[in-house]
Each structure stands twice: as structure tokens, then as C-alpha cells.
Amino acid sequence: MAKKPKIAILWLSACAGCDEAIVDLNESLLKTLEPVDIVLWPVAMDYKYSHIHALNDKEILLSVISGAIRNSEQEELAHLLAKKSKMIFAFGTCACYGGSAGLANFCSKEEIMNWVYKDAPTVVNPSGQIPQPKTRINENIELTLPEFYEQVYALDQIIDVDFYLPGCPPPPDLIINAVQHFLSGDLPPKGSKLASRTALCEVCPRNHTKPPRLEIKEIKRVHEYEADPDRCFLAQGILCLGPMTRSGCGETCISVNTPCRGCFGPLPGVLDAGAKGISMLACILKAGQSRNPKKLMNSLVDPAGYFYRFTQPVSILNQKWRRSND
Numbered sequence: 001m002a003k004k005p006k007i008a009i010l011w012l013s014a015c016a017g018c019d020e021a022i023v024d025l026n027e028s029l030l031k032t033l034e035p036v037d038i039v040l041w042p043v044a045m046d047y048k049y050s051h052i053h054a055l056n057d058k059e060i061l062l063s064v065i066s067g068a069i070r071n072s073e074q075e076e077l078a079h080l081l082a083k084k085s086k087m088i089f090a091f092g093t094c095a096c097y098g099g100s101a102g103l104a105n106f107c108s109k110e111e112i113m114n115w116v117y118k119d120a121p122t123v124v125n126p127s128g129q130i131p132q133p134k135t136r137i138n139e140n141i142e143l144t145l146p147e148f149y150e151q152v153y154a155l156d157q158i159i160d161v162d163f164y165l166p167g168c169p170p171p172p173d174l175i176i177n178a179v180q181h182f183l184s185g186d187l188p189p190k191g192s193k194l195a196s197r198t199a200l201c202e203v204c205p206r207n208h209t210k211p212p213r214l215e216i217k218e219i220k221r222v223h224e225y226e227a228d229p230d231r232c233f234l235a236q237g238i239l240c241l242g243p244m245t246r247s248g249c250g251e252t253c254i255s256v257n258t259p260c261r262g263c264f265g266p267l268p269g270v271l272d273a274g275a276k277g278i279s280m281l282a283c284i285l286k287a288g289q290s291r292n293p294k295k296l297m298n299s300l301v302d303p304a305g306y307f308y309r310f311t312q313p314v315s316i317l318n319q320k321w322r323r324s325n326d
């Protein structure tokens with residue numbers, strides 16, 4: 001009997017939502033994974049990293065990796081799978097762009113450690129101890145922890161990535177489509193995103209209510225205003241990132257009356273998703289016609305967090321900010 005191709009599935013700095021999306025394929029999961037031999041899937045099966053070390057280089061056909069990279073253990077595992085795999089698949093928005101974990105890049109490592117281990121109101125830590133990569137207990141025992149890095153990285157900032165599937169998490173139809181591509185060998189060019197190239201607005205059921213010329217005089221927050229469930233959010237003054245976000249999510253947020261937050265990432269050719277969002281806002285916000293433009297601008301709470309929610313680590317902003325702090 002011919003050997004089945006080997007597949008590894010790994011989570012790094014992830015919330016497990018991407019693994020859950022695979023499990024959520026339900027019965028289709030059996031059919032989808034039947035032709036493959038899973039050699040690693042920490043969230044679901046008891047394989048050891050030593051099994052992966054024992055494989056020949058490039059013996060794994062495909063490694064599906066979700067999550068960003070924040071510590072030395074995650075980096076080491078990413079390099080291990082890169083060595084042992086023919087193809088690396090960045091699965092989910094954290095792996096593709098850094099994801100919501102990447103928002104931590106707006107703080108330094110020191111600020112994060114101080115808040116989590118010293119300053120947060122619920123912390124009791126009289127000695128002020130902060131976890132260290134190495135702690136000597138006595139002459140014979142030294143405990144080690146992975147090193148917490150200064151910043152969060154997207155997967156391709158650490159290893160070479162062959163294909164990408166954004167989504168937080170990726171939807172079932174695109175997962176099945178991707179697996180079929182890999183198993184048939186019918187693959188797009190390296191570096192492709194296995195998702196649509198069009199904007200969410202183009203497939204949004206509310207698109208016909210979007211006026212050709214949008215003007216916002218007041219920014220409404222979704223929890224403060226009962227949105228009309230059939231009308232374009234932007235036409236109601238509620239920020240929606242559909243015009244600059246790749247479609248393919250299945251419009252899940254829109255269908256439950258929630259505006260798009262951009263988890264599918266930017267459209268092809270966009271270098272900095274956050275800058276694109278700010279530019280979109282500048283085009284439609286009628287600040288000049290407002291009696292109090294400053295108040296209008298301040299009504300957008302946390303613009304950096306809003307526009308860079310999923311893409312901060314790969315943004316130009318992050319690179320410039322890091323360089324200025326070096």
C-alpha cells in the first residue's frame with residue numbers, strides 16, 4: 001500500500017481557535033484527513049517533538065502552522081518544521097500577519113512584564129519576581145523557561161512560508177479547498193493567499209445600501225447605537241473595514257449585525273493595512289464640516305488598536321517604531 005503523505009499541524013502563539021476550526025469540519029474532517037498521515041497535532045493527539053526530530057528532512061509534505069511567534073520555544077518549533085517539511089502553510093490571521101496577539105507590540109516587553117507580574121490590581125507578588133529564562137534552584141537544579149521576545153512576529157518574519165490562509169479563524173470551505181489543493185498538487189504560485197482577491201464590500205449583502213459618496217459626520221460605536229440590520233454600516237456612521245478587507249470569511253460578522261474589523265487582512269497590493277484604514281477614514285470623515293472637528297476625531301477611541309488590530313507586526317508602522325526605539 002502506498003504511504004500516505006505526512007502532515008503536521010502546530011499552534012504557536014495562538015488561542016486554539018484555528019485548531020478548533022479544523023475540528024469544526026465535523027464529519028468532513030474524516031474525509032478531508034483520510035488520505036494523510038498526521039504526525040503532529042499537539043491540540044488533539046499525543047505525539048512528541050522527538051518524533052519530528054527523528055524524521056528525515058523534508059519528509060513531511062505540509063506543516064499547517066497557526067499563531068504568531070512570541071518566544072524562543074515557538075521559534076525553535078517553527079524552524080524544526082521548516083527543516084522537516086516540503087511546504088509551510090501559514091494558517092489563520094495570527095500566522096499570516098501577527099493577529100490580535102500582535103497588538104502587544106504597542107508595548108515593550110518590560111511594560112508587559114511589569115503589568116502582568118507587578119502592577120495589575122489583582123497581582124500579589126511582594127518579592128517583585130518576574131519569570132526569567134533561567135532560574136537556579138540549587139547547585140544541581142536549574143529551571144528554564146522559553147525566552148519571551150521583545151515583540152510578536154508573523155510566521156514569515158521567522159521562517160519561509162509557502163502559502164497563506166487568513167481568517168480568525170479560517171472558514172471551513174476555504175480549509176477544505178486548501179487541503180484539496182495540497183493533496184492534488186494543483187498549487188498556485190508560492191506566496192499565494194488561498195483566499196479571494198476582492199473586498200468584503202463586493203460580496204456584502206448590504207452593499208446595495210452603500211451610497212456612492214459616503215460621508216460620516218459622526219462616528220457611532222456599535223454598542224451605543226442600535227444598527228439597522230439591513231443597511232451598510234458606513235452609511236449609518238459606524239466604522240466598517242469591509243472596503244479594505246479581503247472577502248472570504250462568509251460575512252459572518254455582518255450577518256449578526258456586527259461591522260467588519262478586518263480579520264481577513266488587507267487586499268492584494270496593500271503594504272500597511274492600518275494606514276489604508278486611516279486613509280479610508282480620512283476620505284469619508286467630514287471633519288471640516290463639523291462644529292467641533294477635534295471632538296469628532298476623539299470619538300474614534302484607540303485608532304491604532306482599531307486599524308492595526310490584526311496586522312501590527314507586519315506593518316510599516318511597527319518597523320519604523322522598532323527602528324526609532326533601537
Ligand code: SF4
Pocket residue numbers: 013014015016017018066067092093094095099100167168169
Ligand atoms: S487567527 Fe484568530 S482563531 Fe486563529 S489563533 Fe489567531 S486569534 Fe485564534
Ligand code: SF4
Pocket residue numbers: 200201202204205206207210231232233234235240241242243254259260
Ligand atoms: S462597508 Fe461594511 S456594511 Fe457596508 S457594504 Fe462594505 S462590508 Fe457591507
